[in-house]
Amino acid sequence: MRLLSKRNLLFVLCCFCLNLGVAIDTITSSQSIKDPGSIVSNGSAFKLGFFSPVNSTNRYIGIWYSNISVFTVVWVANRETPLNDSSGVLTISEDGNLVVLDGKKEILWSSNITNSVANSSAQLMDSGNLVLQEKTTGTIIWESFQHPCDTLLPNMKISTNIRTGNKVQLTSWQSPSNPSIGSFSANIQPLNLPQVFIWKYGSPYWRSGPWNKQVFIGIPTMDYQFQDGASLINDQEGTFSFSFTYVNGSLLHLAFNTHGNIEERFWDYEKEDWEVSLALQSGCDLYGNCGAFGSCNSQNTPICSCLQGFEPKNTEEWNRGNWTSGCVRRTQLQCERVNTSSEGSKMDGFLKLNMMKVPDFADWSHYLEADCRQQCLENCSCIAYAYDTGIGCMSWTRSLIDAQKFSSAGVDLYVRLAYSDLVTKKDMKKIVTITVIIGTVSILICTYLLWRWIAKHKARKKKDKEILLFNRGEAHKTLPSDNLNQVKVQELPLFNFEKLASATNNFHLSNKLGQGGFGSVYKGKLSDGQEIAVKRLSRTSAQGFEEFMNEAVVISKLQHRNLVRLLGCCVEGEERMLIYEYMPNKSLDAFLFGMEIVEFRQHCSINRPDDI
Known part of the structure; x- marks a missing residue:
């Protein structure tokens, strides 16, 4: 008996738990929600229950996320009729409607289905949709997705029927503490090219730009997460509807804040908070902020300017920052003139504007780009x-x-202008400025190159003259006056470059004796068997022709037992060489010693060889 009693008890508990499982996401006439109770969707994504907004004691029935740490309400039932205490009940009425009752059993809110059925129940889906359906057939007779508040969840639609005028739209809260309908609404405007519009007190406040089958081209920041899952559909009944789906498991939705801005919200699981991107980024996003034929650029100051070929309609207002009066055309189009046969008249053209949000009221056609x-x-x-x-x-x-x-982002916009307005004064000023700059730079470059050429030409002539004088034995004419009576350069032998190249095996590295700032010294052997040392002046040496000549003159007159004897020199083209006798058996030290004396003498300006 005890065993049977335990089994019966276990059976009763299972049935009770089963009933609780069935009722956890469902409301019936016998299973109501009493404040502060709630139900949770089958996948635990959303919760339905009573809540109070921030800084408010009023009670509302709403739906919010149940699996994230930030309390985020996505739908409110009795947003216009709040409860002022905790006596509220959400239940199914006798006529099958979903209703909110106060403590006096009076109806504060109802699903208001006229053709409702008595045998109905309401279920909170894991999509966030609260569905009222007939129990037996499962036919949906009402759903919260058809009556959104300020939030567009995945698979929820905003729509407009062009035949009946019926709209499913978002409406803002009055304030963060008051979910009643605010000043702003958002819906589909299907005329010409479908767009999403935000309205403020019934007037255009913002628009998305046309839909191009992937994104709204007037929202350059429309996130890639919406591109693959977003769609705008026109069904056969004349209803245009926009919706999006989850992409890559992302938790996201569109929310309409109290300031009239649409927020793209993505849940960041690492930060445990919403990442928010606003549809309205600047004053340029406000509808028609710059008036007719005005263009807005948030990077400029001021942000509004007239399109090229147009000027402010009211200059005083425009200068004060009131741009709503817009702009007017500066020059009448050629095709609009009565007399178009006047001599010199030129056809209208199109001005290309890059990366633009296209204007409103566009007409659409199937033309290809060239035909367009x-x-x-x-x-x-x-x-x-x-x-x-x-x-x-x-x-x-x-x-x-x-x-x-x-x-x-954006697209290229081509604006029709009279021929004379295709190039503006501003453009002409730029062209003139650029031309002057280019001309000035060109003149400076040419002047510099001419100066370089003249200087190089003079230097070459001077050098050639010096070489000529040297070859004639008249190099003393180019030397300082102090040396004129001390030397006779014509007595210094001249060597042929080819013979020196042959003697040093083309100045082979194996014949190199040493190197200094002046250049290198090579060992060589003349055709008659005499060994020589050739000092070859480097082309990059700081020693000039005059210094070279001084050294040749001084060394040629020096006679000392510790100095090698200068045999001659070679001056051909840019080659400058001094030829010394080669003294083997450790004579290099004496040779280098003699070289240092000459360099020391030159640096100290000792022009008299007898002073050494």
Whole structure:
């Protein structure tokens, strides 16, 4: 009996736990949620229950993430009718609607399905969708995804039906403490090319730019995580809807903050916080901030400027920073003039603007890129065109509103201008400035090269003259006056370069005796068998022709038992060499000693050889 009782008890506990498991994500007429109770989705991703916003004591029924550390509400039921105490109940009413009751059993909020069924239940899905369905057939009769608040979750859709006008849109909270409907809303604008618009009190506040089958081209920061999973669909019933899916297991959603900005939120599991990217990055993102035919660039100061070929409509307002009046065309288009046959009249052209957010009110066609330009050129009403491979040909016949210059992404926009406006005064000023700079630099370079050529030519003539005088035995004419009566250079023998090259085996390294700042000394042997030492002046030596001549003169007159005798010299082209007698048997020290005396004499300006 005891064993049977234990088995019965275990069976009862299992049934109880099973019932709890069934009810953990479900609400029925008999299984309600009483404040502060809650239910959790089957995969534990979301929780449904009562909560109070920050700095508020009001109670609301909402859905929030249950598996992250930051409390983040994604949907609110009774956002316009809060509870002021903890007596609230979420249950299924007798007519099958999902309702929120206060302590007096009065309905504060309802799913408000007119064709509801009595046998229904509500289930919180792991996608964050609260679904009201008929129990027997499982038919969905209401879902929270069709009634979003300020958050777009994966697989949730915002949509607009062009036939009925019905919209599924996001609406901002009044404040972080008040989830009631705020000043901003976001939905799909399907006219011409579908775009997402943010509206403030019903007026355009921001737009995404057209959809190109991957991204909205007016959002250069649209994250890659949305590109593969995002889609904009036009069904056969005339409904345009935008949605996205999870990519690579990322936890993400789009949230509409109280300031009217859409936030792309990605959960960072390492930081345990949301990474946020804003759709509106600067004042340039505000719709039409620079008026008609104005262009906005957040990198400039001021951020607004008129498109090339246009000027402010109201200069005073424009200079004060009020750009809403926009700009007007400076020169009438040639195709708009009554008399177009005047002599000298030139055709209109297109100004290319790179990396642009295309203006609003674009018309769309199937034309290829080359045909897109031609059809716009042939239609005088066409004032601009652009082409995107994912969209096709876009053209504009109305004022260009909400154009923006991006630092990356965007498309090329071609604006129609009169021929005279294709090159502006600013461009002409740049051209003139660049031309002057280039001309000045060219003149300076030419002047420098001419000066170098003249200097080199003079130096060569002087050198040739010195060599000529030397060969004639008149080198004394180029020497300082102190040496004129001391030497007769014509008595110094001249050696042929080819003979010296032959004697030293083309100045082979094996014949090298030594090296200094002046150059190198080589051992050689003349054809008659006489051994010589050749001092070959380096071309990079600091010793000039005059110093070389002085050394030749001085050494030729020196006679000392410790000095080698100078036999002659060689001056041909740029070659300068002195030929000494070669004294074997440790005579190199004496040779180098004699060289040091000469260099010392030159540095000390001792011009009289008898002074040594």
